[in-house]
Structure formats: structure tokens, C-alpha cells
Amino acid sequence: xxxxxxxxxxxxxxxxxxxxxxxxxxxxxxxxxxxxxxxxxxxxxxxxxxxxxxxxxxxxxxxxxxxxxxxxxxxxxxxxxxxxxxxxxxxxxxxxxxxxxxxxxxxxxxxxxxxxxxxxxxxxxxxxxxxxxxxxxxxxxxxxxxxxxxxxxxxxxxxxxxxxxxxxxxxxxxxxxxxxxxxxxxxxxxxxxxxxxxxxxxxxxxxxxxxxxxxxxxxxxxxxxxxxxxxxxxxxxxxxxxxxxxxxxxxxxxxxxxxxxxxxxxxxxx
Numbered sequence: 001x002x003x004x005x006x007x008x009x010x011x012x013x014x015x016x017x018x019x020x021x022x023x024x025x026x027x028x029x030x031x032x033x034x035x036x037x038x039x040x041x042x043x044x045x046x047x048x049x050x051x052x053x054x055x056x057x058x059x060x061x062x063x064x065x066x067x068x069x070x071x072x073x074x075x076x077x078x079x080x081x082x083x084x085x086x087x088x089x090x091x092x093x094x095x096x097x098x099x100x101x102x103x104x105x106x107x108x109x110x111x112x113x114x115x116x117x118x119x120x121x122x123x124x125x126x127x128x129x130x131x132x133x134x135x136x137x138x139x140x141x142x143x144x145x146x147x148x149x150x151x152x153x154x155x156x157x158x159x160x161x162x163x164x165x166x167x168x169x170x171x172x173x174x175x176x177x178x179x180x181x182x183x184x185x186x187x188x189x190x191x192x193x194x195x196x197x198x199x200x201x202x203x204x205x206x207x208x209x210x211x212x213x214x215x216x217x218x219x220x221x222x223x224x225x226x227x228x229x230x231x232x233x234x235x236x237x238x239x240x241x242x243x244x245x246x247x248x249x250x251x252x253x254x255x256x257x258x259x260x261x262x263x264x265x266x267x268x269x270x
Contacts, residue, residue: 011128015138016121023116023144040102043090044075085161085172106179114146114184124194136196147186149220149232153179156236185238188218188245216245 046057062069078088081097086104088097124138159174160167167173192214199207219232219241234240 013126014124015126016123019120021118023118023147040087040089040104041076046073046075083172084175086175103175103177106176107181108179109182112184113148113182116144116146116148116184118142118144132200134198134200136194136198138194139192140194141191142189144188144218146184147188147218147220148182148184149186149235149238150180151183151232151235153181183238186219187242188216188220190214190216217242218245221245 056075058071058073060071076087078092078094079097080086081088081092081099083097083099089100089102091100092098120142122138122140124136126134126136129135154176158164158167159176161172192212195211197209201207219238232238232241
């Protein structure tokens with residue numbers, strides 16, 4: 001915070017500040033569902049690595065930082081179902097996939113997931129007026145970048161391979177009915193004009209009036225959960241979602257005026 005008393009008979013004060021830092025928006029709640037087993041893995045009953053169970057959980061190291069560098073668990077190595085492009089379901093044998101018409105909900109994140117960051121800044125001018133009045137006018141703003149949204153990839157990508165209209169004549173149709181992936185490509189901004197007029201009265205009593213005019217814009221007004229509240233109009237083109245914050249609280253706070261009294265009671269009178 002920068003505070004500087006300017007000239008004008010020592011009656012004008014300027015205050016300003018700037019802050020840049022990460023935003024903890026990428027919390028565990030966003031990825032809780034992604035911590036579950038892979039699609040259908042729970043059906044295999046894998047358990048208890050190191051107890052002699054050949055069908056158990058395997059502890060292996062990858063050869064690189066890539067998830068694909070870890071060796072496959074032999075209990076899950078049943079091949080790929082050509083009709084879905086997914087691993088064969090529980091009950092299959094090597095070279096023969098059974099079809100149980102199972103469907104899956106998948107959660108994940110893209111390799112280019114980024115940490116949300118925010119910039120906050122302000123500038124105020126305060127002037128001592130006649131008749132014990134003190135006036136303040138200032139600007140407050142913030143910009144947030146790389147905020148997350150959950151996007152159902154079934155809205156933006158074909159559910160079959162090769163991709164055709166209505167998936168007719170294709171060789172593989174995905175059993176995934178919803179694939180929620182976090183994309184950190186959303187931004188937000190806030191700008192406000194703040195005014196304050198204070199009258200210093202007798203006996204430590206102050207009378208203050210406040211006025212704020214603000215505007216907030218973003219692309220993820222209704223949150224990032226996998227529900228209807230967070231559905232975007234056009235998730236394939238996030239730029240079209242840029243607009244005024246639509247929550248009730250934000251709408252009500254665009255214009256705000258208030259008054260208050262403040263007084264100090266000497267300790268000896270208590």
C-alpha cells in the first residue's frame with residue numbers, strides 16, 4: 001500500500017495498492033470425483049497388494065513422468081473392445097470381450113491445466129473540505145485469469161469413431177455418457193468507483209455516507225460443478241460466455257449507498 005500526502009496545504013492524501021497472487025480455486029472439491037477408480041475397475045475386486053494375490057493392486061514405478069509409462073496391471077489386461085474403444089469389461093477373457101451395455105461418467109483434467117491467478121489494485125484520493133467534511137473518491141479493480149470450468153466433452157466432441165453425423169456407420173461408439181474435464185480458460189474482472197463523505201461532529205461523533213458503482217464481468221458466473229447451474233450456453237466457444245456477473249448478490253451490489261454513525265466512548269465513562 002502506497003500512501004502519500006500531497007500539496008494543497010497538506011489537505012490531500014493519495015493512497016494506492018497492488019497485489020498479484022495465486023487463487024486457490026483449483027481445490028480438491030473440483031476433482032473429488034476424479035479420484036475414483038477407472039471406468040469399471042471396481043468390478044474386478046482388486047485388493048491387497050503384496051499378500052500373494054495375483055489379482056491384487058500392483059505397485060510399480062513409471063519410466064517417465066507420463067501416466068502412460070506405468071505398466072498395466074495383468075488383471076486388467078483383457079484387451080480393447082473394438083465396438084467402444086474402451087477396455088473390455090469385467091468377465092471378459094483375453095481376446096474375447098463381453099458387452100454388458102455399461103455406461104460411465106468420467107472426470108479428468110487436461111495436460112495444460114493452469115493455476116488461477118488474480119491481480120487486485122486500487123487508488124484513492126482523500127481531501128479535507130471546509131466545515132469538518134472529509135471527502136474520498138477512489139477506484140478499485142481486479143482481474144482473474146485461468147479460472148476453471150468443468151466441460152462435458154460430449155458437448156464438444158464426437159462420441160463415435162470415425163466421427164459421422166448421428167454416429168451412423170461408425171466402428172466405435174463411446175460408452176461414456178458424460179466426460180467432465182476441467183479447463184482453466186475462464187477470466188473475470190471487477191471495476192468500481194467508490195465515494196465517501198464524512199462529517200466530523202462534536203464529542204467524537206462521525207457521520208459518513210458511502211456510494212459505490214461497480215461492474216463485474218466473467219465467464220463462469222454460476223460455478224464450476226457438474227450440474228445444470230454451471231451449464232454454459234456454448235461451451236465450445238468460451239469467449240461467447242463473457243458478460244456481466246449474473247448472480248443475485250452481484251446484481252444487487254452494482255449500485256450501493258449507505259450511511260453510518262461512528263462515535264468513540266471514553267474508557268472512563270464505561
